[in-house]
Amino acid sequence: xxxxxxxxxxxxxxxxxQIGAQIEYCLAKNWAVSIEYTDDPHPRNTYxxxxxxxxxxxxxxxxxxxxxxxxxxxxxxxxxxxxxxxxTRGRESLRLSFIVNRPEREPGFxxxxxxxxxxxxxxxxxxxxxxxxxxxxx
Amino acid sequence: MKVETxxxxxxxxxxxxxxxxxxxxxxxxxxxxxxxxFRDSHVGxxxxxxxxxxxxxxxxxxxxxxxxxxxxxxxxRSNLGLTTGAPSLxxxxxxxxxxGKTTVAxxxxxxxxxxxxxxxxxxxxxxxxxxxxxxxxxxxxxxxEVLKRAMGGVLFIDEAYYLYxxxxxxxxxxxxxxxxxxxxxxxxxxxVVILAGYKDRMDTFFRSNPGMSSRVAHxxxxxxxxxxxxxxxxxxxxxxxxxxxxxxxxxxxxxYIERRKxxxxxxxxxxxxxxxxxSRLRQASRLFARRGGPISREDLVTLEAxxxxxxxxxxxxxT
Numbered sequence: 001x002x003x004x005x006x007x008x009x010x011x012x013x014x015x016x017x018q019i020g021a022q023i024e025y026c027l028a029k030n031w032a033v034s035i036e037y038t039d040d041p042h043p044r045n046t047y048x049x050x051x052x053x054x055x056x057x058x059x060x061x062x063x064x065x066x067x068x069x070x071x072x073x074x075x076x077x078x079x080x081x082x083x084x085x086x087x088t089r090g091r092e093s094l095r096l097s098f099i100v101n102r103p104e105r106e107p108g109f110x111x112x113x114x115x116x117x118x119x120x121x122x123x124x125x126x127x128x129x130x131x132x133x134x135x136x137x138x
Numbered sequence: 139m140k141v142e143t144x145x146x147x148x149x150x151x152x153x154x155x156x157x158x159x160x161x162x163x164x165x166x167x168x169x170x171x172x173x174x175x176f177r178d179s180h181v182g183x184x185x186x187x188x189x190x191x192x193x194x195x196x197x198x199x200x201x202x203x204x205x206x207x208x209x210x211x212x213x214x215r216s217n218l219g220l221t222t223g224a225p226s227l228x229x230x231x232x233x234x235x236x237x238g239k240t241t242v243a244x245x246x247x248x249x250x251x252x253x254x255x256x257x258x259x260x261x262x263x264x265x266x267x268x269x270x271x272x273x274x275x276x277x278x279x280x281x282x283e284v285l286k287r288a289m290g291g292v293l294f295i296d297e298a299y300y301l302y303x304x305x306x307x308x309x310x311x312x313x314x315x316x317x318x319x320x321x322x323x324x325x326x327x328x329x330v331v332i333l334a335g336y337k338d339r340m341d342t343f344f345r346s347n348p349g350m351s352s353r354v355a356h357x358x359x360x361x362x363x364x365x366x367x368x369x370x371x372x373x374x375x376x377x378x379x380x381x382x383x384x385x386x387x388x389x390x391x392x393x394y395i396e397r398r399k400x401x402x403x404x405x406x407x408x409x410x411x412x413x414x415x416x417s418r419l420r421q422a423s424r425l426f427a428r429r430g431g432p433i434s435r436e437d438l439v440t441l442e443a444x445x446x447x448x449x450x451x452x453x454x455x456x457t
Contacts, residue, residue: 059258060290062328067286 001108003041006081007098016065019082019100023061026084031095032056033064034085035071037078039137040130041106051075054085068100077103077138103129103138175213181206184249193374194367198242198358202249205356209253224327226355227255230298230344231334233360236408239334240296242360246332247292256330258290266300269314277310281317289328298333299343315347322353363406368395372410376441381418386443397451413449420445 004010014022026033034054038045051071055064064082071080080101083094107128114122129137176182185206188199208225216222227250231239244261251259264284271277285293295301303309322331333354335343344351363371369392376382383391391413398409421441425433 055286058286058289059260060328062257062325063286063289066289066325 001106003079003099003102003106005041005043005099007096009099013102014098014100016069019068020061020065022096022098023064023082023084026096027058027061027064029084029086029095031084031086033058034083035064035067035080036083037071037075037080037101039075039078039103039134040127041079042109042125042127042130048079048081051080054083072101075101079103105138172210172214175210175217179210179213179252179254181210181249181252184245184252188245188249191374192238192241192245193370194363195238195242195360198238198360201356201358202242202246206249206253209250209255213254224255226326226353228322228326228331228354229333229356229358230340230354231332231358231360232337232340234336234362234406236406236410237360237362238407239360240294243292243294243332243334246330250292250330256291260291261294262288262291263294263296265296266311269295269301269318270310272310274310277313278317281314285317285321285329289325292330292332294332294334297335299335299339302343302346304346315350319349319353365392365395365399368406368410371407372414375411375414379414379418381414381439381441384440384442387441387446390443390446394446394449394451401451413446414441416449417441417445420448 008014023033032054035051036048037051038048051074052067055067058064068080068082078101079099081097081099084096086093086095109125109127112124112126114124116122185203188202192199205227212222212225229246231243233239240263243263247256247259247261250256262284268284269277269281271280301311301315303311318331321329331354333340333350337359344354369388372391372395373383394413395410398404398413418441424442424445425437
């Protein structure tokens with residue numbers, strides 16, 4: 001099951017050239033771009049690992065694209081996303097976030113039903129991948 | 139390669155198929171394009187500015203013109219579908235202190251940007267401290283960080299010879315050089331590296347790092363300025379700060395340059411700038427001493443001979 005999180009996730013995977021163009025757009029807006037990776041793709045997992053620090057005062061997309069490639073080489077079977085943070089006063093939040101790398105096989109999520117008092121049912125999802133320990137999941 | 143060039147040559151000469159309109163326009167284009175490309179790039183403006191604002195430096199200017207011409211021709215060639223290899227533009231600037239190496243590097247970034255060789259055209263000026271770390275494993279990330287910042291522009295390494303310290307074989311400078319070399323070779327289209335330093339020490343540096351020497355295509359030597367050139371520079375600097383010499387001060391400054399050149403630690407344009415700054419101080423206190431009376435605009439912009447003659451190069455008097 002294909003993971004659809006962040007911007008562009010319903011499109012086919014972006015090529016490096018397209019990723020570069022998106023990063024170029026972020027830099028033109030003065031957003032700080034950072035790279036994060038994880039192997040726990042639960043939609044509520046907002047704490048992905050940082051790959052290096054957010055890249056401030058970078059002027060050209062080539063530099064960040066280089067980092068993306070390094071990250072892919074280090075974690076070829078992890079999810080990797082590129083984030084762009086807008087530090088403008090009052091905004092101070094992510095403006096753009098998109099996935100740039102995903103594992104070859106994405107097993108998807110199981111729906112768990114939990115019966116509560118009064119026949120209420122609580123639903124939660126659980127990734128099949130997280131059954132194994134971190135680092136061995138994909 | 140042959141396959142690519144063949145149709146273009148046909149297009150250039152009109153060829154047997156000059157009847158169809160596409161070939162016609164292609165045949166017409168080469169005659170007018172150079173002028174158009176030259177105008178569009180606004181390189182002419184930068185080169186004129188270079189002539190106007192930088193005094194002397196004839197060999198440097200002519201090399202910059204050559205590079206500009208080459209890049210324009212490359213652009214024409216690529217318009218016609220001829221093969222173009224992005225030329226290697228890493229440079230080394232050698233010369234005595236104050237001969238304008240940093241200023242030219244800044245201009246170079248602008249020119250290369252106008253010519254479309256670098257994408258952003260900013261200059262990142264660094265020295266050894268910015269590249270080399272203090273402990274094992276610190277150097278590589280530091281150097282990469284700097285290189286990342288310089289991507290799309292020009293990386294200017296001032297006093298580059300400090301990177302290599304032959305007296306200490308465990309110096310981390312070598313590691314920085316290796317990373318630099320790698321990026322200079324593999325990401326030629328992403329950044330231009332300019333190494334600068336004093337002539338003799340840079341020669342030693344290149345001798346002990348042959349890999350670096352062969353990857354730097356342009357070795358530019360900045361000559362020392364002559365006295366008239368220094369005077370012209372002084373006038374240019376004063377003009378920029380909205381000051382001027384009185385006629386006597388002009389003569390005095392000419393004299394000053396001659397005397398200063400004979401002294402040790404003469405740093406060309408930098409010495410001139412320092413001398414002017416000191417003259418401004420003296421002018422300010424001279425005017426301040428006259429307070430109470432009216433001070434005209436003329437007084438405020440004029441440096442008098444006395445402001446210059448008070449310098450220590452004139453016979454060891456005050457300051």
